[in-house]
Amino acid sequence: MVDVLVIGGGNAALCAALMAREAGASVLLLESAPREWRGGNSQHTRNLRCMHDAPQDVLIDAYPEEEYWQDLLKVTGGITNERLARLVIRESSTCRPWMQKHGVRFQPPLSGALHVARTNAFFMGGGKALVNAYYRSAQSLGIQIRYDSPVDAIELEGDRFVAARTGSERFEARACVLAAGGFESNREWLRQAWGQNERGEWPADNFLIRGTRFNTGVLLKYMIDAGADAIGDPSQSHCVAIDARAPLYDGGICTRIDCVSLGVVLNRDAKRFYDEGEDFWPKRYAIWGRLVAQQPGQIGYSIIDAKAIGRFMPPVFPGVKADTLSELARKLELPESTFVQTITEYNAACRVGTFDHTALDDCHTEYLLPPKTHWARPIDTAPFYGYALKPGITFTYLGLKVNEKAQVHFGGKPSENLFVAGEMMAGNVLGKGYTAGVGMSIGTAFGRIAGAEAAKALSEQLGVHRAEA
Template identity: 55%
Template structure:
């Protein structure tokens, strides 16, 4: 492909956003090349590990239990971001997500009802049949049938630009460097969560203790080039989708099976055996993504979820079995925590639990009274042996520092002008919608909606 100048749309990246852009552009009549920096086995970035996407819909379906309107979606987004979102782009995403459920199925993706214990998302989120990798494979099959060309192990390391006009890329492959020219470019190469040195620019040395849920290939190479070439940034280096994941997970690519969804069913303590936040603040889909940042703020970036036998079957388990013991003291010893401190914390919690009817499907009001940090929902005594615990560390899914875009997914330059033929979609521009916080499935929504917008816009420009 070296020196190719008849190419309409160059898509950089290989996940959901990139494939939606490539398919949309190809269906609009454009010639399309996808450059994926990872090997074929690791193609797709975080899409490989996802399970669902959040879209508005008017009624129950074969896989959704009820309606989820635009106003409710907006309220949920506003709540988790605390208002740090571009309202125009966020509402555009929400509105267009309504049609995405049909469009994505037209590309071969299939859905299924949510599984038990999956964050109570049966009404709001559509789950992919076979998970994220099956969804990704379906998009690749459709792209290939349409004539989209795909190259793997092809990392874009530089851009030839004149102001806001893209001309060509420098691509690093196993056999050396080459140039790929195109009439338009769609940047959909994800964030920089696998670049620990870049994370340290915002987090400092504690980033060494972070675990990366996705592949080691999301290093932000293209993002760095774009920002260096004058594309306006959005967000900051410390904002990201970070959850509490099993501390025994590998440094990279542990994926969704290392995430822990049991916080609401017990208590969370730090290395000193002390609680540090309300485990029952809100439903888990709206609050699970705050725990990564909170664990990052604890000593040595480690914490422990403690619960008892009555909760063991209420959530999806991790890849790793929980640590168990017949008493809280013995459990603390296995965790290498001070037994007296953990026993005191659990006893104080149990004594503070107020009478109530436990129901994890609603805000049940089962709470504590008299603690410095109260648990405001789903509080019940931890007293049924055996006792269990999971050690957790911050698990970084994707970063929010990215490129500023408009409603057409065109990149904006630092001088205030709009790029002429440069578009962005997915995690590389997610900071426009997610200034902070996260709600389950929104990353896939951003990728698919803006991927389709970017692909159609790039094709229209290339063929004008």
């Protein structure tokens, strides 16, 4: 029997394992993926949103707690637990030295991401390097690691953890941290969550899974069925508009289409359906997957012209290119006359002031529905480009309810030795929406808390045993 069992292999799980081991506990980590795919969705990340009151090594200016909170409040529409959200925010201001101690390195943001240089610290080598650094540190500290070990059942005595099972194998521990991700790779659960729309479509059938194929929600479902308190809307998720040519799983950051705010987005009827210039892209990119999911056929098309080239991080696949709008419509197989009319009406509505993609500028449309609030410039300079978009699910928001100690709750009562971190509890903070880097902030904060509290639970158990003796 080990002191602390950690179920999961991504950022939150690794943070929990490292913190518990640093506190003196023996630790076993069970990762469902094979070694080469270890790390869950964390391998696809690239930065951490950080509160800071003054410039730091790779962070400019200041990003105080209240601004961070207001940014989160805006994207979630108030569907968040302020107490837990502020806990994440404050933890984000102190975690980086600890991360660096475990081998994580940071770099200044790349040119395509300078607009988040104040708010986000970027990992040198991206999320894969972060995951590898944590695994190296875990091995050097004597943490046991088992790959290809998906947990399918938890043994409980009331609200106390007893053991976990992976098939016929059984793992006992004095405390446990659940950090096995959401259910984004479980197509049937996604279908159930999204249901059938008024057009008779099952939207989830057209979703691509931007993250890991190993997050099927088996453990999450088991815990909810076992009576753990759940939180969050199962249809809400980190859902990004990604290149429709992306692979079914593990497309990651390179499949994201980042030119949305520089042009217009059309549905398959060649009609606009939302304000492309509503706010800065890091605060709005994760709404576009859901918006596209609500369109016919769950597909959209990002349209730009030559003026946009060089102003956004290019995706892995080149856009469809044409010398005229009519030619582009034909290549994208969109209704040509409607396509040209939509762009022509948009161009006529543009009121171009001082274009500045790093600020909420005064380039906007007038007498157009939906409006474009910022960065509105006519699409009139050849060549023209189009990117077909599909919803890309990164992680789901349905999770287990927690408190400040990351304890799993049963009927409102916190368990003494069962904790949860990462995507399995992110819905406490993210009821809907997203802002860049906050997922890693949640995973790091609650992973560290869960690991420390699991180790603390051991010492409290020992104290009780000594008192009884």
